[in-house]
Structure formats: C-alpha cells, structure tokens
Amino acid sequence: MLELVCPAGTPASLRAAVESGADAVYCGLRDATNARNFPGLNFSPDELAASVEFAHARGAKVLLAVNTFATAGDTTPWTGAVDTAAACGVDAIVVADLAVLDHAANRHPQLRLHLSVQAAAGTPEAIAFYAERFGVKRVVLPRILSIPEIAALSKEIPVEIEAFAFGGLCVMTEGRCDLSSYVTGRSPNLSGVCSPSECVSYSGENGQRSAKLSGLTIDRSAAGQPVGYPTICKGRFVDRGEASHIFEDPVSLNTIDVLPDLIRAGVSALKIEGRQRGKAYVQQVTREFRTAIDAVLAGQGTGTADTLAALTEGHRSTTGAYRKTWR
Amino acid sequence: MHSTTTSAPASWRRPARLFEGAPFPLPAAPPWQSPQLARLALAPLGAALTLSLRRVLRRHPDLHDRLDAARNTVIRIAPAEYPVAFEIALSDTGGTVTALPKAAPGPVNVRVEAPLDCLLTIFQGEDDGDAAFFSSELVIEGEMAPLVALRNAIEAAGLDWRDLLPLPLPPGLDALIRRLA
Amino acid sequence: MALTSTSIGLTLGPLYFNWPAGRLADFYARIADEAPVERVHLGEIVCGKRSPLTIDAIVAAAERLERGGKTVVWSGLISPVNKRERRMARDLMQGDPLVEINDFGALKDRQDRPFVAGPFLNIYNEAALALLASMGCERWCPRVELSLDAISRIAAGNPGVEIELFAFGRLPLAHSGRCYHARQNGLTKDSCQYVCEKDPDGAGVETLDGIPFLAYNGVQTLSHALHVSPFASAALRQSGVSALRLSPHTGDMVAIAQAWRGFLDGRSDLDALLAAIRGEMPGFDLVSGYLAGKPGREWAAP
Numbered sequence: 001m002l003e004l005v006c007p008a009g010t011p012a013s014l015r016a017a018v019e020s021g022a023d024a025v026y027c028g029l030r031d032a033t034n035a036r037n038f039p040g041l042n043f044s045p046d047e048l049a050a051s052v053e054f055a056h057a058r059g060a061k062v063l064l065a066v067n068t069f070a071t072a073g074d075t076t077p078w079t080g081a082v083d084t085a086a087a088c089g090v091d092a093i094v095v096a097d098l099a100v101l102d103h104a105a106n107r108h109p110q111l112r113l114h115l116s117v118q119a120a121a122g123t124p125e126a127i128a129f130y131a132e133r134f135g136v137k138r139v140v141l142p143r144i145l146s147i148p149e150i151a152a153l154s155k156e157i158p159v160e161i162e163a164f165a166f167g168g169l170c171v172m173t174e175g176r177c178d179l180s181s182y183v184t185g186r187s188p189n190l191s192g193v194c195s196p197s198e199c200v201s202y203s204g205e206n207g208q209r210s211a212k213l214s215g216l217t218i219d220r221s222a223a224g225q226p227v228g229y230p231t232i233c234k235g236r237f238v239d240r241g242e243a244s245h246i247f248e249d250p251v252s253l254n255t256i257d258v259l260p261d262l263i264r265a266g267v268s269a270l271k272i273e274g275r276q277r278g279k280a281y282v283q284q285v286t287r288e289f290r291t292a293i294d295a296v297l298a299g300q301g302t303g304t305a306d307t308l309a310a311l312t313e314g315h316r317s318t319t320g321a322y323r324k325t326w327r
Numbered sequence: 328m329h330s331t332t333t334s335a336p337a338s339w340r341r342p343a344r345l346f347e348g349a350p351f352p353l354p355a356a357p358p359w360q361s362p363q364l365a366r367l368a369l370a371p372l373g374a375a376l377t378l379s380l381r382r383v384l385r386r387h388p389d390l391h392d393r394l395d396a397a398r399n400t401v402i403r404i405a406p407a408e409y410p411v412a413f414e415i416a417l418s419d420t421g422g423t424v425t426a427l428p429k430a431a432p433g434p435v436n437v438r439v440e441a442p443l444d445c446l447l448t449i450f451q452g453e454d455d456g457d458a459a460f461f462s463s464e465l466v467i468e469g470e471m472a473p474l475v476a477l478r479n480a481i482e483a484a485g486l487d488w489r490d491l492l493p494l495p496l497p498p499g500l501d502a503l504i505r506r507l508a
Numbered sequence: 509m510a511l512t513s514t515s516i517g518l519t520l521g522p523l524y525f526n527w528p529a530g531r532l533a534d535f536y537a538r539i540a541d542e543a544p545v546e547r548v549h550l551g552e553i554v555c556g557k558r559s560p561l562t563i564d565a566i567v568a569a570a571e572r573l574e575r576g577g578k579t580v581v582w583s584g585l586i587s588p589v590n591k592r593e594r595r596m597a598r599d600l601m602q603g604d605p606l607v608e609i610n611d612f613g614a615l616k617d618r619q620d621r622p623f624v625a626g627p628f629l630n631i632y633n634e635a636a637l638a639l640l641a642s643m644g645c646e647r648w649c650p651r652v653e654l655s656l657d658a659i660s661r662i663a664a665g666n667p668g669v670e671i672e673l674f675a676f677g678r679l680p681l682a683h684s685g686r687c688y689h690a691r692q693n694g695l696t697k698d699s700c701q702y703v704c705e706k707d708p709d710g711a712g713v714e715t716l717d718g719i720p721f722l723a724y725n726g727v728q729t730l731s732h733a734l735h736v737s738p739f740a741s742a743a744l745r746q747s748g749v750s751a752l753r754l755s756p757h758t759g760d761m762v763a764i765a766q767a768w769r770g771f772l773d774g775r776s777d778l779d780a781l782l783a784a785i786r787g788e789m790p791g792f793d794l795v796s797g798y799l800a801g802k803p804g805r806e807w808a809a810p
Contacts, residue, residue: 010483012452039472040394040479044389047375069632072654074663099635119630123588125597125613130617144685149589171585173727174681175630178653179681179722182731182804185534185797190653198396204468210716214803218718224463233682237713237721239692246688247729248712276475278482280448281455287457323684 003269004293005063005162006286009276014051014062016279021290026094027051028275034065035118036275037192041267042276049088059089061109065275067116068192069097079103084113094140096120096175101134114138114162118175119187124156130173132157138162140271142173143253144321147261152268161266164256166285167273169318171248183292184214193320195231211235215229219250251318256288258319271288284308359406362428369426376413377422378493384421387484397477400436406443407427415477437469449478452489509627515525516741516772517751519672521582521649522549523609524725526682526704526757528559529565535756536569540576542762543735544769545701545754549574551583551600551609553626555687555726556593576730586628586683587727608649620644627674633664641669649753652679652735655801656747663748668797670750675737676764676785677755678710678723678730679795679804688724697727708758720793721805731804733793737786737800741772757801759788778810 006022017025028034030042043051052062053308064085070078078100085093086108093111094102096118104111117140121127130136141150150246154161172179174188181187184199199214210220211230214228218235234250253273255262270293270311272285288308384390398417401460405412412429416422441449445464448454459465467474488505489496496504518541527535527758535580536627550566550573562691569578582605588594600607601617610626625648625725631637639649643654652658656673663671676744687697689704691713710723720732737744737752744752754765768778782794797806 010479012483012485032652034642038474038475038479040393040483044392069630070635071657072633073664075633083425096630097632097636098639099633102635102639119612120587121612121614123594123611125594126611126615129612129616142685142705172684175626176586177682178651178679178804179729181653181798182679182681185801185803187653189632189651197475200471201469201473202467204466209466216721217717218716220716223466232722236716238716238718239713241710244726246692247684277457278449278455278478279452281457284455285570312710324748 001065001268002263002297003061003162004286004289005168005269005271006180006282007272007275007277008051008282009038009274010279011047013275013279013282015054016283017049017286018055020283020286021116021287022060024063024091024269025051025055026063026065026271026275027066028065028082029081031081032071032192033079033176035066035116035188035194036065036068038276039197043278045084045088045222048084048090052090053232056089063092063094063114064320065086065094065116066100067094068095068117069118069189070099071190075099079107082111092138101130101136101310102110104196105134109135110135114140115159116140116144116175117164120172120173120175122153124153127153127159128159131157135173138269142175143170144173146320147265150262150267150322151265160268162269162271163267164264165182165251165259165262165270167252167277169248169251169253169273170323177233183216183232200230234293235266249269249318253318255291255319255322256308258322259292262322263296299300333482344481359489362431366429366431367406369428371425373413375422376426376491379491380415380424382493382495383423383484383490384429387447388486390480393480393483394476397473397480399417400470401434402473403435404446404476405438405440406439408443408448409424412438435469436469437471439467439473441465447488450481452482452485514745516744516749517547517672517770518545518772519547519581519678519751519753519760520545520549520765521552521674521755522551523754524554524678524709524728524730525627525708526555526702527562528705529562529710531708532562532565532569533763537572537728538762540569540572540578543765545578545765547579547581547751549583549608550579553583553586553628554683554728555704556585556596558587558702560705560728561702579606581606581608581624583626583764584610584614586610586626587685588613589685595618596775617642618644618650622646624649624672627680631662634662637662637666637669642664645669648752649674651795653798653804655741656749656799657737657801659746659749660770664735671748672751672753673737673744673749674735675752675754676735676768678732679798680728681722681804682729682731684727684729687727689726692695692724700726731795732783733795733805734789735798735804736782736794736796737799738778738796738808739799741774742810743810757789759785764788 003023005024006017008027014025028042039244056063080231082104092114094114094116096116110298113136115130115136121141127139128289142163186196201212203210207223209223210217233247238244245268402415403412410429414425445459449456568705573580584597590595598617599616601614608624608626610628623646624647625640627649649672652674690697690700693703706727710725710730712723723730723732752809767781769779796805797808800808
C-alpha cells in the first residue's frame with residue numbers, strides 16, 4: 001500500500017487535493033485542537049461532514065488532525081473534536097496527547113488512530129508503547145530520521161509508517177520545540193501555532209527587509225532576496241561575530257529524488273506538508289507526487305525535484321534528515 | 328516585472344500570465360500630481376469595488392468567522408505597475424474598499440504589493456501566494472494576521488474575476504462565460 | 509534550619525553540558541558534601557555519544573552522593589537514536605534505582621515501577637499526568653513552557669504526584685537530530701570531535717541586532733538567558749509544587765543552592781536571591797515569563 005496524504009486548509013483545498021489524485025486528505029477544525037491554528041483557516045464541523053462526503057464519493061479518505069495537547073482545566077475542545085470526527089465519519093484521527101488518545105480509544109474504539117509527529121515517537125519502543133496502549137495503527141515519523149534508519153525501524157514496529165515527503169521542514173523534533181513560546185508566548189504544543197501570524201511583522205528600511213517576531217528581529221536580507229516563513233529555526237543569528245542560519249536555512253523538504261528509497265524502506269504513506277498553503281500549491285504538489293508515485297510503482301524514474309522549486313522556501317529544497325549528512 | 332532568483336524555467340513556474348506589464352495606460356496628466364484630485368478621480372473605482380466586496384460577503388456568510396482577524400484593520404493592496412492602491416477595511420457589518428494613491432499616508436496595518444496579474448491569479452486561486460512571497464515578487468510590510476485571514480477567506484470562497492464586478496453579470500452572460508471557461 | 513515536611517525541596521537536575529570526567533568528579537564531590545539539595549540527577553540526557561566518556565565518573569559520583577545522604581535519580585536520554593542508546597535506556601529502566609523518563613519509549617521497560625516524569629515528556633493536562641501516574645509516575649517535572657497556573661490545575665487533579673518545578677538554568681527549548689556544535693564548526697554529528705566540550709554552559713547566539721537570544725549545546729537549543737522562578741514557598745505550595753529543580757551551570761552550584769535554600773526558608777528575599785545568582789553567573793539575563801503565562805524571554809515579577 002502506498003497512500004499519498006495531502007493537506008487541506010479549506011474545503012476548497014480539500015476538493016482540489018482529491019481531484020488532483022490524493023489518496024487521503026488531512027485537515028483540522030477551526031480551533032486550537034490542531035497544529036495549524038491560523039486565522040481564517042480550517043473547517044467547521046459542517047464543512048468537515050460535507051468534505052468527508054465529497055471525498056468518500058471519489059474514493060479518497062479524510063483524516064482529522066487533533067494533534068495538539070489539550071490544555072489543563074479544559075480538555076473538552078479536544079474530546080469534542082474526537083467526537084465530531086467520529087460523527088462525521090472520518091477515516092482516522094491524527095493524535096499526539098495521551099489524554100486524547102485515551103478518550104478516543106475508550107469512547108470510539110472503531111475510530112482509526114494515527115500517531116501524530118507531535119508525539120515525537122521515533123524509536124520502536126516509543127511507537128510500541130502507543131500501539132499497545134491505545135491501538136495506534138500508523139505513526140507519522142519525526143523528520144530527523146535517515147532513510148536507512150526508517151528501513152530498520154519499519155522492520156521492528158507493528159504499525160504503518162507515514163513519512164513527510166514535501167513541504168515545510170521542522171529542524172527541531174516536532175512536539176519538542178518551545179522556541180515560538182519563548183518569543184511570543186504561543187507554541188505548537190500550547191496553542192497549535194508556530195510563529196503565530198499575529199506576532200509577525202515585516203519592515204523595510206535602507207533596501208533591507210526585516211522579519212520580526214514580537215518585535216525581535218529574526219531575519220534581515222536585501223530587498224528582492226528570497227525569504228521564508230519567519231520561524232525562529234530558519235532565522236539568521238550571530239555566533240562569535242558571524243551571522244548565519246545557525247539552525248537551518250530557509251529551505252523546504254522535497255523527496256522526489258529519493259521516493260524509490262523511501263518506498264523501499266517500508267514507508268506506506270507519503271505526507272505533503274502545507275495546510276496553511278493555498279489550493280494552487282495543493283493542486284500542483286499533489287499532481288507532481290501522484291505522477292511520481294505512479295511512475296515509481298510502475299518501475300520508472302521520477303524526474304527531478306526542480307519542477308516544484310518555486311513552491312519551496314528560499315526557492316531551495318533539501319532531502320533533510322533523510323540523508324544522514326544533514327546531521 | 329521583478330526578476331526572481333530561481334533558475335527554474337518560467338513557463339511552468341506559474342500558469343500562463345493573464346497579461347504582461349500594465350494592461351492599460353494611465354494618463355500622466357494632473358490627477359496623479361494632486362493627491363486630492365487623485366482621490367476624487369479614484370472614488371468611483373473604490374465605490375464599485377465596495378459593492379463587489381459587500382456582494383461577496385452577502386453571498387458567503389460562512390466567511391464571517393474566517394475573517395475575524397481581518398476585521399477592524401486596514402489592509403492595503405497595491406499593483407506594482409500603477410501608482411494606485413486599494414484599502415480594504417472590514418467591519419462587523421460589512422466593509423469598504425477605497426482606491427487611493429499608492430503613496431498616501433496611513434494608518435495601515437499591512438501593505439501588500441505585487442504585479443497586477445500576480446494579485447489576480449492569487450485572487451482566483453490559480454497561484455500560490457506563498458510562492459510569490461518566497462520569490463519576493465510579492466512584498467509584505469506590516470502585520471501578517473489580517474492578511475493571512477483575508478487570504479484564507481478568499482481561498483475558501485473560491486472567487487474569480489467576476490466577483491470583482493460591482494454587480495453580477497446578467498444570468499445569460501454568466502452562463503455563457505462559465506461554459507466557455 | 510532543618511527541612512520540614514512542608515519545606516520546598518531542592519533537586520539538582522541532570523547536567524545538560526559536556527563536562528570532562530575530572531570536572532564532573534570534583535563537581536559532584538562538592539555537591540555531595542556541601543549542597544543543600546535532597547536529590548541529584550545523574551546521567552547523560554542530551555547526546556548518547558557523550559555517555560561512554562563520563563560513565564565511570566558518574567558511577568563514582570553516585571556512590572559519593574549517596575554517602576553524602578543524597579537521593580540519586582538516573583535520567584534517561586531525551587531521544588535515543590541508535591541501538592546502543594536504546595539498549596542503554598532499557599538497562600536503565602529495568603534496573604532498581606529511581607529513574608527519570610524523558611522519552612515515552614522508556615515507559616514500557618519500566619513496567620509500572622516508580623519513576624520521575626521529566627520535562628521532556630509532553631504532559632499538558634490532568635488526564636495525561638493521571639495516565640502516567642497509573643503507570644508508576646511519582647514525581648513530575650513539567651515542560652518549561654507551562655505556566656504556574658496550568659501546573660497548579662494539573663497538580664490539583666493529581667494529588668498523589670509530587671510536582672518539581674524547573675526553577676533555575678538556561679531553558680531547554682528544542683531538541684534536534686542535527687548537532688549545532690558540529691554544524692557551527694564545519695563538522696557532522698558522526699565526526700563531531702566532541703567540540704561541545706568547549707562550551708560548558710552552551711554556546712550563546714544573538715539576533716542580528718545584537719540581542720542575546722539563544723544558545724546551542726550539541727543537538728539541544730536553550731535560551732541564552734537564565735530562567736529563574738521568582739515564587740516564594742507559600743505561592744509554590746499553593747500551586748501544588750513541592751520541590752524546585754536547579755539545572756547545573758558553571759556558576760558555583762553550592763552557593764546557588766544555598767541562596768535558594770535561604771530564599772525558600774524566608775531568610776532572604778527575592779532581590780537577594782537574584783543578586784546571588786547574578787554574582788555566580790555574570791553576563792546572563794534573567795527571565796521568568798513562562799511561569800506567568802507570558803513569552804519565556806520576559807521577566808515577570810511574582
């Protein structure tokens with residue numbers, strides 16, 4: 001089995017993804033229960049129900065991301081999201097929080113559980129813990145493992161593997177990063193956002209453009225140079241007098257070149273990142289990957305990664321940790 | 328046109344451009360030399376776009392929640408080729424669009440500038456605004472949140488150039504255009 | 509002043525940095541003899557490559573600390589990345605001594621025996637901690653980005669679990685597979701030459717405007733500033749906190765622990781505590797924002 005799993009930030013994007021050849025589409029509700037809690041993005045329960053109907057009629061699956069951590073004192077938005085997912089007939093929910101997993105496993109035992117990358121489960125032991133305790137059927141791997149490591153892992157775990165294939169790259173282990181809350185007070189785990197747009201501002205002076213997060217300069221470049229999302233890990237900082245992208249360059253992940261290796265390593269689902277991107281992005285990336293996957297499965301080559309370059313941050317892409325030299 | 332730094336071929340980078348350069352000329356005459364006259368000359372354009380905006384908001388009540396972060400802010404969008412800009416100001420009950428000289432003073436929460444065809448293809452969902460941003464063809468200054476909310480709402484609504492018209496096309500013409508598209 | 513049953517305890521957390529074996533031996537000897545802490549965490553948690561260098565010194569330190577009346581807790585890796593590290597984690601978990609778990613993979617091997625839940629486990633609500641408690645968790649050190657308000661709610665929902673608050677040190681903010689010490693020195697993690705040893709408090713970096721911001725320590729990213737919990741004992745007790753964790757740095761940790769003891773016992777005030785910290789760690793800004801539900805890099809008075 002090889003599933004192409006594509007992002008949908010709005011019902012319009014979901015339709016575009018399904019029509020472009022996605023096997024599954026993942027989305028979130030319009031609140032902090034998922035890790036793309038952007039202004040104006042995501043689905044109402046009604047939109048979710050209608051989208052599930054649309055997708056199922058065309059043979060595609062819908063996965064609901066309930067992948068952030070329920071807040072102390074009020075976990076009802078999260079348990080409510082799980083209940084909504086079950087009521088709408090989604091094919092699986094993508095979860096990270098122990099409490100949410102527990103609720104889903106107990107109240108909706110028939111609802112398929114996928115372990116979100118936010119759970120940071122990258123070893124057989126960690127994955128086995130979730131599989132045995134909650135009946136998780138699939139794990140989304142943190143983007144810090146190399147392909148040989150994924151191959152070794154797939155032999156030791158009883159669940160399916162979903163790996164990121166394209167899009168924004170987290171250089172820190174997902175679910176284990178507080179950089180955003182250190183600067184803005186909000187983070188993926190606390191609030192479902194990284195570098196919330198409410199805290200992002202751009203200014204231009206002297207032919208230079210600065211990207212600021214809550215007033216703190218995280219990057220500056222000459223006007224006209226490519227830029228990326230203003231996340232701290234992609235910023236430019238000074239170490240011993242020298243400025244550079246210390247943690248990661250503003251690049252995106254693009255695995256088209258290594259698709260055959262990923263597939264051979266035992267990956268059964270390829271995940272495209274980008275719920276916050278528009279439907280034009282979703283369409284183009286889905287089509288490219290659909291073509292590439294079909295070609296690989298038919299024993300042909302996949303072409304090069306260039307065709308998707310314009311959609312990547314900094315107009316440069318990387319295979320990230322999949323090749324070990326990234327470390 | 329701004330040049331991009333990618334080495335990728337231009338043909339596949341974006342869908343075929345709607346047009347190259349400024350699609351229609353503007354007179355170099357006095358209106359542009361006097362801000363007050365310019366605003367006066369642009370008022371009908373702003374009024375027409377205000378009608379379009381309100382028409383879209385009425386037809387898409389589901390956008391109300393999506394536009395939360397854009398409400399009670401001033402978003403100024405400017406085509407790169409012309410000395411004009413369009414200010415969108417949404418309120419709890421509706422909104423207005425004002426056409427004004429690009430250099431007019433604020434206050435403005437966020438400014439966006441890009442080639443006109445880039446703005447239109449983003450509006451119609453044929454182009455990914457982020458790609459234009461990454462290549463610096465689209466430039467943003469100010470706060471991101473109102474712009475993100477607006478972009479996401481436009482995406483969800485599935486608009487095209489006919490939604491920019493102040494009044495809907497007569498049904499026969501509309502049907503004809505849809506068949507030809 | 510004797511530690512009463514209602515006194516807030518002090519714990520020395522696991523060392524994040526790459527200190528050579530000799531330095532470790534001297535450090536823990538002084539802690540054993542002089543530091544007013546009840547618990548001391550030992551073990552490499554950031555990078556499994558470092559463990560072989562220090563394991564002997566750590567084992568000797570454990571004996572010394574236990575002779576000095578301290579409870580030793582063995583901390584596990586935040587993120588085991590290869591077979592050797594996973595085996596080390598399993599051996600640690602299957603042993604008898606008290607352990608701290610920093611990765612969910614270790615839970616299985618602990619088999620419902622007592623453990624401390626470290627600040628690298630994603631526990632953000634009452635129900636999640638309750639689940640851990642049912643698996644043997646007897647003490648929890650919360651994620652550093654949690655506010656005291658959230659912590660107190662979770663504590664209230666789990667009266668059987670002791671709460672140990674991260675109260676002093678550079679904040680651990682992120683963990684990666686990529687080694688930043690290697691990267692900044694033109695190397696890779698596999699051929700790192702252990703350059704992280706050069707920075708016993710981590711390597712600070714600034715923004716383009718010259719503002720001290722973050723620090724890297726191998727695969728770990730920390731705050732540049734030192735986080736300090738500004739709350740006196742009464743406020744801590746009210747929030748359900750029963751101990752504070754002090755993260756080891758190059759400043760005299762005995763003096764720092766003594767300053768904390770004095771503050772918690774009411775013998776000195778917050779200003780005195782901060783002055784003592786600044787005296788031992790000159791050049792570091794002090795922050796406390798997280799506990800007040802604000803950005804971590806702010807200073808929020810109690």
